[in-house]
Amino acid sequence: MEKEGIPGPKKALLLLGCPEVPVQMGIALYLCHRLRKDGWDVTVAGNPSVLHLIRVSDPARHYVDRITGLDRCMEKLIEGNAKPDLCLVFAHNDAGLSYAATVGSVTPSRVVAIIFGRNAEELAKTIEFPCETIVEKAVHNPLALRQKIDKVFGWAASKS
């Protein structure tokens, strides 16, 4: 519980899309791990399949602090009942971008769209709203996408 006058950990929200592209779940768990290590409180939102995948992949909750349904999560963001400091929205199709646009519109949070999948570059070009993006044509292999994420969040190994 948060003590009076002492701010709690910063809150991060990972908003996942339909889990049809394999890299999504691996990258999501990786982000949870890195963010938690940096002291963030992490919530993952997704459709029922996403939530089942997390329950199966992380049964002891070593990586994910809490999970929530996508509709419930959007409702809380839109009504101002959830105020994460950072929102990472996974997008491999137009619907994913719609969620990124909505989150960016209803919250003052930093919103980063993680755009992946076979058509990542083409999809990124269709963005017509202000949004920070990480774009990688990743489908099965998450390494290149992870590298870009590491760079953005300062997790890349120092060469000096």
Added chain:
Amino acid sequence: MGCIEELKYEVLLSRATFKECREYIKDHYREQYTVKPGYKIFDSYIIGVPPILIGVDNSHVVFPYTKPCHGTFLLRIEGPEEIARLRAVKK
């Protein structure tokens, strides 16, 4: 949150982009309203890319509806109460 899929709806566009939905409404309906993402209609929130257009076709509203796994659909649903709400917001 309500479920639009339980209502009687007509699908005008399937797996469309928000731009396509916007263009369709601009081209087909004289009465149009611009709403922000998160606007509540039929007890559901519109998830989408601004500017989001909603068209009025007699007693029906025409609006984009996004499903995470399936993309965006342009739906036409009877809703005099929703139309009255849109008109009232614009005044």
